[in-house]
Amino acid sequence: MIDSPVVTRPADAVPFERFLAEHQVVVMRYLSAAVGPSDADDVFQETFLAALRAWPTATDDGRLDRWILRIASRKAIDHHRRAAGRPHPVHAVPEATGDAVEPPDDELWSAVGDLPDAQREAVLYRFALDLTYAEVGALMGSTPETARANVYQAMKKLRGVLR
Amino acid sequence: MTHETEMLRAVARAGVARAAAAAGGLAERAAGEGLLDVAVAETPSPVGSLLVAVTPRGLAAVVFDDEHREIVLGRIAREISPRILTSAAKTAEVRRELDEYFAGARRRFELRLDRRLMHPFASTVLAATSRVGYGRLATYGEIAARIGRPTAARAVGAALGSNPIPIVVPCHRVVGAGGKLTGYAGGLHRKERLLALEGSFLLPG
DSSP states (O other), rough: OOOOOOOOEOTTSSSHHHHHHHHHHHHHHHHHHHHHHHHHHHHHHHHHHHHHGGGGGGGESHHHHHHHHHHHHHHHHHHHHHTTTTTOOOOOOOOSSSSOOOOHHHHHHHHHHHHHHHHHHHHHHTTTTTOHHHHHHHHHHSSSHHHHHHHHHHHHHHHOOOO | OOHHHHHHHHHHHHHHHHHHHHHHHHHHHHHTTTTTTTEEEEEETTSSSSEEEEEETTTEEETTTTHHHHHHHHHHHHHHOOOOOTTTTTGGHHHHHHHHHHOOSSOOOOOOOOOTSSSSHHHHHHHHTTTOOOOOOOEHHHHHHTOTTTTTTHHHHHHHOSSSSSTTTGGGGEEEEBBBBOOOTTTTHHHHHHHHHHOOBBBBO
16 A cells, blocks of 8 residues: 655654644545544544554654555544444434435445555545645555556446445 | 545545544543643743643643744653643643732642753752742852852853743742842743732842
8 A cells, every 4th residue: 555654764853743733634634535524533533643652653754644644544444344343323314494414425435445445545545635646646656547547446436326 | 526526525625624623632532541741732921822831740841932832842852752732631730820820829839840851950950949939039149059059150040041940940039149130031021020920129130
């Protein structure tokens, strides 16, 4: 999936606070699309807790965004495994107020969770983070063409999930 | 572009608004797992906004607002731990005692101190300084004498200037010979303000 960071200089003189402030938005965007908005906050905190635990020995290769997104990705996968073991939540019957009602889109998050790793990362980086194929490739250590092919395969599998 | 990928993009964008709140809740969970080594918060005061840094051992730093946060937090990260997060809860006791002090309702702080940002000599000087009570003054020479280094008044001055916990460790109560208002790392205007609050009278420096 994503390359291991190359050891260059230690990140340990950087206050975690600053790292969090720099990456909280990108991680929340990623996770909102990876696990759905209702579970994203919890997985977000699990992600940054894992990063905080590792922080004193983390190394900064200039791509700490890769590092935190890889942790987020693992936590999202853990979340999908746990969710797969639970019965699907029953959606409350919407009240007949005529207001727009959020669609029951758990199907979308479980379909995202079922994608092969490379396809899931590529489609989330492309759409949740609004990255170009070149940027998706750089983040995943692949060529832009491979990134594009992975996104295409993912879109094919996701198409028709929401009806 | 499909309906599904549009949905992914839309929920991702909507997530941006929740990032700060989720990040804010992190400190409590980190503390619960023993991962919050340094809790920080800004607190308003009559001498400007103060950054306070609290560890499980106690209060490690009080920082005036003209000191660069990046530099101070970088030093705390190197000398104590880089596991630093903003936390209202873990700094509440310190902020409350400071508020009471500035309201004139507290004459001594009852806070545990983390002395890891003090060099050994400064730690000795600052321990002696902590025994100078509210509304009282001592000279650099007196502090030097109290630590058994009567000729070290100048080194005492330097040590006081490095005090990482001003206000709570009352280096503002140490003045020049004859009660003159001399140097203060936080600026003489702050020293004057703190001493006026405590009812001390000073000769112009």
